Amino acid sequence: MSLSDQHVFNYSLIFFLVITPPTIIALRYLTAPYGKHQRPGWGPTIPAPLAWFLMESPTLWLTLLLFPFGKNHSNPTAQILILPYLVHYFHRTVIYPLTLFLKTTRSHRGKNNLDSRAGQKATAFPVSVAAMAFAFNLLNAYLQTRWVSHYADYEGDGRFWWRFASGLVVFVVGMAVNLRSDYALLGLKSRGGGGYKIPRGGCFELVSCPNYFGEILEWLGWALMTWSWAGFVFLMYTCANLVPRAASNHKWYLDKFGEDYPKHRKAVIPFVF
DSSP states (O other): OOOOHHHHHHHHHHHHHHHHHHHHHHHHHOOOSSGGGOOSSSOOEEEHHHHHHHHHTHHHHHHHHHGGGSTTTTOHHHHHHHHHHHHHHHIIIIIHHHHHHHHHHHHHTTSOHHHHHHHHHHTEEEHHHHHHHHHHHHHHHHHHHHIIIIIOOSTTOTTHHHHHHHHHHHHHHHHHHHHHHHHHHHHHHHHOSSSOOOOOSGGGGTBSOHHHHHHHHHHHHHHHHHOSHHHHHHHHHHHHHHHHHHHHHHHHHHHHHGGGSOTTOBSSSTTTO
């Protein structure tokens, strides 16, 4: 018996709910090998900018492909609701990888061959990790797009615009924190001069990973805007992925910088964790 789209949608939600606890446990003990945690043993690698572009791309092309097939595709409310999602992922798929490529290229210029090879190794991204992220984004893009364009009931939701407005405020604040922190980190990398440095300023004075904190805020805002199981499981899985990695990053900073690292900083949630 063939599955209906409703069955596929529901099973996809259940799948995310089921894999969230194992993801938290696995990432508590195994840190994905990219960025400052890059290490051999995970198969072939590709340049990080290319990896980011490829693995995030389903959030754009699949969303734009599926949206016109939803019963709400011509509803201005649905069109407005999907915009924050598309804005975030246009940045993550196109602007961020391009910026990373340009800054990485500039930082390698003028270095000797040994430093250049070391820098290229540090920006390598395992294909296996990129493939898992691609699969996640493929499934998640399906869930978010089908909810917004097809399954959401806008006509019977008298509180939609109140939730949308409050969620959008949270989303915009989170995106601002995320972008400012990401580009502060890229700025430290592009300056070179002795490897990793302690990030300073902004939300870095509160947590080691404000970029992750900002992204969690974004998808909290998205969950409020959509007021759906699709938005909720996305937020849950974002936390399952980013909170353990933030803890690993925090420990890495403490191990590397020792007494020089600010003791009051938390890992990802200001004043809490």
